[in-house]
Structures are given as structure tokens and as C-alpha cells.
Amino acid sequence: MHVTPPLPLLKRVPPGAWTIVAWFGGLVFTFLARVRLPGEIEPGVVAAAQFFRWDGLTNLAVATAVALSGGALLRCRPLPALWLLMTGSVLACLPLGVGAIPLAQYLAVDVAVFFIAAGRARRTGVAALAGALAVLAGYLTTRLLFGWPVGLSAELAVAMTVVIAWLIGHSVRQAREHAETLIAKATVQAATDERLRISRELHDTVAHSITVIALQAGAARRVIDTQPDRASQALGEIETVGRETLSGLRRMLGALRHSEEDRPHDVAEPHPSRSLAKPHPTPGLAEPHPTPGLAEPHPTPSLADLDRLAAATTDAGVRVEVHRRGEPYRLPPEIDISAYRIVQEAVTNVVRHAGTGSCRVFVEYGDGELALEVLDDGHGPRRTSGGGYGLVGMRERVSLLHGTFSAGPRPGGGFRVAARLPLTAAVR
Numbered sequence: 001m002h003v004t005p006p007l008p009l010l011k012r013v014p015p016g017a018w019t020i021v022a023w024f025g026g027l028v029f030t031f032l033a034r035v036r037l038p039g040e041i042e043p044g045v046v047a048a049a050q051f052f053r054w055d056g057l058t059n060l061a062v063a064t065a066v067a068l069s070g071g072a073l074l075r076c077r078p079l080p081a082l083w084l085l086m087t088g089s090v091l092a093c094l095p096l097g098v099g100a101i102p103l104a105q106y107l108a109v110d111v112a113v114f115f116i117a118a119g120r121a122r123r124t125g126v127a128a129l130a131g132a133l134a135v136l137a138g139y140l141t142t143r144l145l146f147g148w149p150v151g152l153s154a155e156l157a158v159a160m161t162v163v164i165a166w167l168i169g170h171s172v173r174q175a176r177e178h179a180e181t182l183i184a185k186a187t188v189q190a191a192t193d194e195r196l197r198i199s200r201e202l203h204d205t206v207a208h209s210i211t212v213i214a215l216q217a218g219a220a221r222r223v224i225d226t227q228p229d230r231a232s233q234a235l236g237e238i239e240t241v242g243r244e245t246l247s248g249l250r251r252m253l254g255a256l257r258h259s260e261e262d263r264p265h266d267v268a269e270p271h272p273s274r275s276l277a278k279p280h281p282t283p284g285l286a287e288p289h290p291t292p293g294l295a296e297p298h299p300t301p302s303l304a305d306l307d308r309l310a311a312a313t314t315d316a317g318v319r320v321e322v323h324r325r326g327e328p329y330r331l332p333p334e335i336d337i338s339a340y341r342i343v344q345e346a347v348t349n350v351v352r353h354a355g356t357g358s359c360r361v362f363v364e365y366g367d368g369e370l371a372l373e374v375l376d377d378g379h380g381p382r383r384t385s386g387g388g389y390g391l392v393g394m395r396e397r398v399s400l401l402h403g404t405f406s407a408g409p410r411p412g413g414g415f416r417v418a419a420r421l422p423l424t425a426a427v428r
Contacts, residue, residue, distance in 0.1 A: 219234045342397060
């Protein structure tokens with residue numbers, strides 16, 4: 001069961017709470033600036049006559065109530081909440097006797113503009129910025145109309161902090177949207193890659209097996225009257241290959257049916273209680289019994305199974321010679337299975353298209369890379385692009401491992417498939 005980790009402590013605080021904290025911080029700073037603190041000869045700002053009177057304190061109390069209402073509405077109704085905060089800032093300036101709205105009184109508005117720009121649509125953020133600047137301009141205009149002095153330079157500094165708060169919030173919103181876009185693209189790409197991987201696995205698992213079954217069935221049909229023992233042997237090979245293919249398909253379908261989060265442990269095989277149901281026998285036909293001594297195929301084929309692949313293909317009528325160069329060493333799993341699938345598909349193409357009775361497989365364990373080469377001398381029709389998925393699948397596998405791949409006719413006749421896979425993760 002996946003548990004979502006809790007948010008960091010600071011992110012659990014709602015935006016309205018931050019604006020309220022900023023408001024009270026501004027009030028505390030306003031009072032501290034108008035009293036003589038220890039070490040000061042005089043207060044930093046001279047208090048107006050009404051600042052400590054009942055009317056001034058009443059204005060501050062009303063302004064605080066309005067600001068608290070704005071903070072409470074910020075999450076659900078951001079623009080009305082911002083107007084309440086700006087109204088509280090204007091009311092808080094009345095007992096101060098100042099020519100401009102001080103930064104301390106506009107600090108909560110700056111915080112609100114940041115959260116609106118970061119969490120809302122761009123249009124809403126621009127409206128919040130325009131409203132905050134309009135209130136500053138309206139405050140100065142009103143004082144000028146009444147002939148009162150104004151603090152233009154101080155108000156420009158406050159306006160600059162509003163713009164900076166909006167820019168930071170806008171950048172946060174853009175970064176979040178960009179991250180969401182990347183996550184969405186990565187999700188789509190992961191789904192596409194998984195679909196292609198399953199397609200390749202199905203193709204590699206089924207195509208080779210069906211080709212071998214078709215060859216063995218044809219051989220059995222030709223000799224069933226004259227050489228019944230050989231026909232029986234071919235039918236046995238068909239049964240073996242069919243069972244192995246069915247087992248592989250069952251494992252793949254089981255992996256598709258049961259997601260990883262539903263599994264209690266990371267296991268290679270499906271849990272017995274979740275395995276696919278045994279198919280019902282067809283009426284009139286006896287259910288085939290397992291061939292004695294038949295081992296289950298390896299759940300994840302690797303280059304170690306090349307000899308087994310060569311033997312099965314040889315029994316089907318196309319002799320496969322496997323040549324290894326260099327000292328074999330342990331390969332990363334993704335390279336090992338991809339190398340096997342590339343050789344398997346190349347051999348399958350020889351059986352289906354080459355029109356020859358033999359092919360050669362070369363595996364070279366080099367220093368830093370694994371080289372694969374499949375050669376044949378056939379003259380059958382080949383397709384290097386389009387019409388099939390064998391070469392496309394091989395090329396995709398090599399590309400995912402950052403290797404090089406080539407396939408084409410040989411100058412002297414026949415066909416050549418070659419791949420080089422870097423072994424940066426190989427364990428010597």
C-alpha cells in the first residue's frame with residue numbers, strides 16, 4: 001500500500017494564515033518604529049497626535065478586523081479578499097499621519113498578491129497586481145486633490161515590492177505548470193514505452209515459436225506416411241514449443257493483469273492464487289499430458305539459452321551455428337535479454353525469409369561492448385523497412401541501450417544483422 005508523504009510543515013499553513021501573520025507583523029513594526037527602543041535617542045518615526053488616542057486605536061482595530069476577514073476569504077475568493085486587505089491597509093494609515101501607505105501596512109497585500117499569482121490563473125494574478133497598484137495610485141491622488149503632502153518616493157518603493165511579489169508568484173506558477181507538463185509527458189512516454197516493450201516481447205515470443213511450429217508441422221505432414229517415427233518426433237517438438245510459448249504468454253498476461261502495487265512482494269512469477277485459470281479441454285479431444293523430462297523454459301531468456309535456441313531451430317530444419325569470441329562475463333539483465341531477443345528475431349527472419357538451410361551467429365564479448373552478428377547465405381526476399389516489425393523491434397531494442405544497429409544484404413549474397421551494445425553496467 002502506497003502512503004503519500006505528508007507535506008512540509010510550512011506548506012501546511014494556508015495562504016490566509018500567512019497574510020494574517022504578515023498583517024500583525026506590520027502592526028508590530030509600526031508600533032516599534034514609533035516608540036523609543038533601548039539604545040535609541042529618539043523614536044525612528046514620530047507618531048501622529050491621534051496615533052495613541054482612542055480614535056486612532058479604533059481605526060487600527062477596524063482595519064485589523066477587515067484584514068482578518070480578507071485573510072479568511074483568500075483561499076476561496078481571492079480578489080474580494082485582496083480588496084479587503086487593501087481596505088484595511090488604507091484604514092490603518094489614517095492614524096499614522098503619513099503621506100504614503102507604508103510598506104509595513106502593505107506587507108499583507110504583498111503576500112496575498114504572491115499567493116494569488118502563484119496559485120490562480122494568470123488573468124486573476126494580473127487583476128490582483130493591477131488592483132494593488134491602483135489602490136496605491138488612488139491614495140496618492142486623493143491626498144493631492146485635498147492639497148495634502150504626499151510621499152511619492154516611499155510609495156514607489158511600496159509599488160516595487162508589489163511588482164516583485166507578483167513576479168515571484170508568477171514564476172512559481174510557471175515552474176509548477178512546467179513540472180506538471182513534464183510529468184504528463186513522462187507518463188505518456190512511459191505508457192508508450194511499456195506498450196512498445198510488450199509489443200516487442202509478444203512479437204519475439206510468438207513469431208519464433210510459430211515459425212518453428214510451422215516448419216515442424218510441414219515436415220511431419222510430408223513424412224507421416226513413410227517415416228512415422230520422424231513424424232512423431234516432429235509432433236513432439238511442436239508440443240514442446242507450443243507449451244513453452246503458452247507458458248511465456250501466461251506469465252506475460254499475468255503480469256499485465258496484476259499491477260505491482262497489488263503484489264505483496266516483488267516476485268518473478270505470479271502468486272499461485274492469482275495464476276491464470278487452467279483452460280477447459282475441448283470436447284472430443286484428450287488433454288495433452290506433459291512431456292516427461294520437459295523442463296520449464298527460463299522465465300527471462302538470456303545469451304546462455306542460445307545453444308537451446310540453435311538446437312530447436314536446427315531440429316526445425318535450419319542449422320544454426322553459434323560462435324563465441326572472447327571470455328564470457330556477466331551482463332546486465334536488460335542487455336542480456338535484449339541480446340537474446342535480437343539474435344532470436346534475426347534467426348527467425350532467416351527461417352522465414354532467407355530460403356537457406358543454415359546461418360551463423362557470432363557473439364563477441366569485447367572490452368566495453370557486446371557485439372552480435374547473424375549471417376546467412378540465403379537469397380530469399382528481404383525487407384529492410386516497412387511491412388513487418390522484426391527489424392523495427394531489433395532497432396528499438398538497440399536504440400534503448402544506446403547501441404548501434406545495422407541490417408542489410410551482404411555483398412556476396414545473403415543477409416547480415418549486426419548490433420553493438422555498450423556494457424557500461426556490465427559486472428566483470
